Amino acid sequence: MAEQQPWSEEEFIEQLRHKGGGYHFHHPFEVMLREGKLDPDQLRGWVANRFYYQKCIPIKDANVMANTPDRAVRREWIIRILEQDGHEDYAGGNEAWICMGEACGLTRQELLDEVHVLPGVRFAVDAYVNFARRQPWQEAVCSSLTELFAPDAHQARIDAFPKHYQWIGEGALDYFQSRLTQARRDVDHGLRVTVEYFRTREQQERALNILQFKLDVLWTMLDAMYLHYVLKERQPRV
Numbered sequence: 001m002a003e004q005q006p007w008s009e010e011e012f013i014e015q016l017r018h019k020g021g022g023y024h025f026h027h028p029f030e031v032m033l034r035e036g037k038l039d040p041d042q043l044r045g046w047v048a049n050r051f052y053y054q055k056c057i058p059i060k061d062a063n064v065m066a067n068t069p070d071r072a073v074r075r076e077w078i079i080r081i082l083e084q085d086g087h088e089d090y091a092g093g094n095e096a097w098i099c100m101g102e103a104c105g106l107t108r109q110e111l112l113d114e115v116h117v118l119p120g121v122r123f124a125v126d127a128y129v130n131f132a133r134r135q136p137w138q139e140a141v142c143s144s145l146t147e148l149f150a151p152d153a154h155q156a157r158i159d160a161f162p163k164h165y166q167w168i169g170e171g172a173l174d175y176f177q178s179r180l181t182q183a184r185r186d187v188d189h190g191l192r193v194t195v196e197y198f199r200t201r202e203q204q205e206r207a208l209n210i211l212q213f214k215l216d217v218l219w220t221m222l223d224a225m226y227l228h229y230v231l232k233e234r235q236p237r238v
């Protein structure tokens with residue numbers, strides 16, 4: 001059988017964008033969040049579990065950097081680490097997430113100690129970090145492209161918090177506000193790397209599978225949270 005023609009750059013990007021239909025924005029837990037249906041414990045559970053994702057993102061990014069021989073890429077990629085971990089002039093995204101946790105009634109220590117992190121969330125996040133550790137760095141870059149779809153999710157939370165969760169204290173939205181612009185910049189760079197690296201049709205289809213893997217990471221995290229905080233299915237701990 002003749003090899004299929006590669007998609008043009010525009011078609012390829014359209015195929016990647018099309019995967020947004022499976023983004024965690026559409027998960028029942030996220031829908032409950034933006035419709036104001038989470039009680040304080042459920043919302044805190046989400047913030048604490050998502051913090052595990054946030055704290056692992058710079059570790060994932062450090063693996064991308066470690067795997068690329070390209071100085072120009074490292075120069076651009078290091079910005080992601082500094083934006084999450086902070087530097088002398090900026091406390092960083094992880095710190096902003098902790099502030100959101102505190103505004104929701106969690107303590108810094110319980111976030112850092114991972115006391116609420118569910119096993120399913122941990123396995124999913126660790127799978128993402130390990131993917132970046134083991135795969136070619138361009139594949140790890142491609143897997144970060146779920147951020148194509150993140151601004152809508154951030155905006156929905158910016159709208160939902162003051163409307164539905166007035167019990168939340170000040171400063172809860174700084175993280176999402178800052179990601180609105182950061183995510184767009186990161187995605188522009190990620191797309192450049194991806195269209196450059198995945199060139200044949202087979203490679204382009206591999207890119208779609210990688211993006212699906214990452215969508216599954218995010219979706220699985222929320223499955224675990226839904227089971228625990230909404231359906232209240234709990235493993236007996238003996």
Ligand SMILES: O=C(O)c1cc(C(=O)O)c2c(n1)C(=O)C(=O)c1cc(C(=O)O)[nH]c1-2
Binds near residue numbers: 154
């Ligand atoms: O709140 C969200 O829905 C959401 C989703 C994602 C994502 O799609 O992976 C990221 C973020 N937030 C985020 O804040 C962030 O810094 C981030 C980095 C990455 C990545 O894969 O490198 N994804 C995401």
